[in-house]
Amino acid sequence: MKSWSYRSKDGRPIGVRYAGINDAKILHDGFCDVVSEGQWLPTFISSATVPDWANWIQRASVGSEAILVAEVDSHYAGHLTLQPEEWMASRHVAKLGVIVIKDFRNLGVGRSLMTSAEDVALVKEYEKIVLSTFSDNDLALSLYQSLGYRAIGFRVRHFKMERGYVDEILMEKIIQAV
Ligand SMILES: CC(C)(COP(=O)(O)OP(=O)(O)OC[C@H]1O[C@@H](n2cnc3c(N)ncnc32)[C@H](O)[C@@H]1OP(=O)(O)O)[C@@H](O)C(=O)NCCC(=O)NCCS
Numbered sequence: 001m002k003s004w005s006y007r008s009k010d011g012r013p014i015g016v017r018y019a020g021i022n023d024a025k026i027l028h029d030g031f032c033d034v035v036s037e038g039q040w041l042p043t044f045i046s047s048a049t050v051p052d053w054a055n056w057i058q059r060a061s062v063g064s065e066a067i068l069v070a071e072v073d074s075h076y077a078g079h080l081t082l083q084p085e086e087w088m089a090s091r092h093v094a095k096l097g098v099i100v101i102k103d104f105r106n107l108g109v110g111r112s113l114m115t116s117a118e119d120v121a122l123v124k125e126y127e128k129i130v131l132s133t134f135s136d137n138d139l140a141l142s143l144y145q146s147l148g149y150r151a152i153g154f155r156v157r158h159f160k161m162e163r164g165y166v167d168e169i170l171m172e173k174i175i176q177a178v
Pocket residue numbers: 034040041098099100101104105106107108109110111112132133134137138139140142143146
């Protein structure tokens with residue numbers, strides 16, 4: 001199965017590959033770690049269990065979904081998910097989610113995952129990728145903009161986080177002109 005190689009800003013190898021069943025626990029734990037920071041994601045607990053992750057990975061290995069894992073020096077650093085929009089008429093649109101765990105941020109891992117995800121999205125015949133982020137997530141916004149995502153809307157006071165109301169910014173990128 002295809003994999004991708006990059007180099008981090010501090011010179012370490014970054015590998016990106018498709019998730020396998022054995023990654024279920026590390027993906028679960030990584031997601032829980034980022035949720036527990038209470039800052040970046042619009043949820044306060046992770047309800048998905050390790051078996052739920054295993055099912056998701058299994059599903060993604062055959063269908064239109066995809067789960068990619070990034071490793072720095074062979075250590076899990078983050079992951080990315082692509083899922084089709086629910087509407088039948090929007091199955092050409094992938095929703096993207098990405099996290100990088102705290103110790104590996106700002107090294108180029110997120111960029112590596114998102115670059116690989118475009119390859120995967122094209123193979124899976126998506127034509128467009130959508131995502132959203134908090135309006136105060138400067139790092140994420142800067143990364144997405146530099147990769148060609150454009151902000152297409154605001155949802156004002158959309159999330160009630162511990163720090164107060166946070167706006168949501170919706171972004172999209174056309175990856176396949178028709
Ligand atoms: C958002 C996230 C996925 C990005 O991954 P990452 O590996 O940290 O990002 P990268 O290192 O690839 O890229 C970060 C870019 O932002 C820039 N940046 C860093 N801090 C910044 C700041 N405060 N303001 C603006 N830009 C900033 C970096 O210079 C870099 O750009 P460059 O590649 O042109 O130098 C990751 O930080 C993360 O998981 N954060 C917590 C969870 C989260 O926010 N998930 C996304 C929810 S939508």
